[in-house]
Amino acid sequence: MPNNFTEFPLHRPELLETLRRGDRLLTEAMSQDRKRSRKGDEIIRASERCDTIYRLEAGWVCRSRVLDDGRRSIVTVFLPGDLFGVKSMLSTEPPDAVVALSNVTALAIKHDRLQQLFAAEPSVALRLAFQLGEDERRLHNYLIALGRGNAEERIATMLLELHGRLLLAGITQNGAFQMPLTQQEIGDFTGLTLVHVNRVLRRLRENGLATVDRRTVEIHDLPKLHRLALPILDTFQRTRPEFGGGRQQLWH
Amino acid sequence: MPNNFTEFPLHRPELLETLRRGDRLLTEAMSQDRKRSRKGDEIIRASERCDTIYRLEAGWVCRSRVLDDGRRSIVTVFLPGDLFGVKSMLSTEPPDAVVALSNVTALAIKHDRLQQLFAAEPSVALRLAFQLGEDERRLHNYLIALGRGNAEERIATMLLELHGRLLLAGITQNGAFQMPLTQQEIGDFTGLTLVHVNRVLRRLRENGLATVDRRTVEIHDLPKLHRLALPILDTFQRTRPEFGGGRQQLWH
DNA sequence: CGTCGGCTTGAGGGAAATCAAACGATGTGG
DNA sequence: CCACATCGTTTGATTTCCCTCAAGCCGACG
Secondary structure (H helix, E strand, O other): OOOOOOOOOOOOHHHHHHHHHHHHHHHHHHOOOEEEEOOOOEEEOOOOOOOEEEEEEEOOEEEEEEOOOOOEEEEEEEOOOOEEOOHHHOOOOOOOEEEEOOOEEEEEEEHHHHHHHHHHOHHHHHHHHHHHHHHHHHHHHHHHHHHHOOHHHHHHHHHHHHHHHHHHOOOOOOOEEEOOOOHHHHHHHHOOOHHHHHHHHHHHHHOOOEEEEOOEEEEOOHHHHHHHHHHHOOHHHHHOHHHOOOOOOOOO | OOOOOOOOOOOOHHHHHHHHHHHHHHHHHHOOOEEEEOOOOEEEOOOOOOOEEEEEEEOOEEEEEEOOOOOEEEEEEEOOOOEEOOHHHOOOOOOOEEEEOOOEEEEEEEHHHHHHHHHHOHHHHHHHHHHHHHHHHHHHHHHHHHHHOOHHHHHHHHHHHHHHHHHHOOOOOOOEEEOOOOHHHHHHHHOOOHHHHHHHHHHHHHOOOEEEEOOEEEEOOHHHHHHHHHHHOOHHHHHOHHHOOOOOOOOO
16 A cells, blocks of 8 residues: 555545646656557456556557356446556456557556655555546446446446546547447446447437437536436535536646 | 555465465454444445444445435445455545444454554555455456346355355355345345345245345355356356365455 | 448337235334 | 234236347448
8 A cells, every 4th residue: 555645636635736746757657668559459368467557548448358158248448547457466367358449559567667666756656546546436336327227327327427537637628529439338338238228329319418429429418417317426426526517637 | 555565365375374464463453443333333434534444353244325216235245354444545435335234343443553564564465455356356246247147147146256255254164154134235235126136036945046044045056056157257256166166264 | 332340220028127915023012 | 922013025916128139221441
């Protein structure tokens, strides 16, 4: 564990600068080792030990598992600015793979170098802890969405969540963004079939909430979308600026 | 992050002793501060900062969230031997609460004391990292179960998983254990209604796989149950001894 | 031009939810 | 000790949400 802090940013505005600093330092340290992957590539293979941590520069990446009978599940989606492979530092080989959803560039750093780095620079450790915390919070939210949400709530939640994260990463404004997911992949992520994903998307379009057309998402009525997803959203997503009001960019 | 290792036990048998040692040391260090909770108590309240880490001694505990409209979701279940509150060290206040599922005793330690401890004793850090890794692995598995598994698969998976963990914790043998969950709570955990949970349990009973009667689980046909859950199980659960063959106790 | 991957729509079926009621344990107070 | 309330379980009838199967469509690309 990082020895220098036990707190978290965003609800602790005074740490925001430290967090940004950690991200900047980390990015610099990684900037020599840039790795490209093409859509569909396995960046980290399932059950293969990996001694590298990545920072996604451009493109989308997911952690997914394919069941024997062909069912597929996407556990998490990583967006530009996210670190992935972090818990490979402390846990076992994962039973699932990290796959590029689009063409991707990522910066890489080996565990041992990283450890030197954040021994010297607490802000980098903050950045890592932030990533772990966010990953887990998202995981909990998706678990609740899958367990208790219906199809509309799940998809609305997904759109809002991705939108909010892209805003924080400074990649998008005013409700439009690129989403390199096929409807099949949206289904793998939300636990639905592609047919049903399609119908829900149509409904959202017909009701003027949002359109998802060929990799492009446009959110037309954020408040309504928000209301739809509301029961599923956690307390932070309800009040956080990026889900409606003002905004606050983290990096990029 | 712990500076002294980047690996994981169980698949690295040489670390097993270190892990056990870490658990022992941690338990000793915590043994002064014993906390009791009654069934239903909130041990960690939602969105309340918490500077304490617990090791569950006896009883069951869960992390759960109640939605506005009354729907409830259980995100994780902690069993005796588990550490909880670990990520409160590095992340934000969680949006959900930790609740006692039965009467409970837990050992407690403050973050700052813990940090001193594992600065001196790497094995304690290993124990913490182990917990984080296991928590995450379980979370991923449940996500996949909820996203792609049907009711029978989910419940079979749950029973197997709990059984396996209790075995590892040395709490149970030969397929019988106490499970202080109402059928409603099983539903909250598996994303089903209590009515449907009941029907699935009946089916399992009628087919001679397992009986769940008033807090007591008896697994009668582990191979069949295993086969039922197989598509959902991760690679480790498929091969690990505790899910069928020999066993290897971790602590208690 | 044909093919292929992804999207769209329809028809029908099935798994799980909902609604509703009764039953069984456990506990409590008269 | 019995009446009664409470909590959890069990079962039935009905509905609904989502899946499955199937076919057509559209755009990209060789």
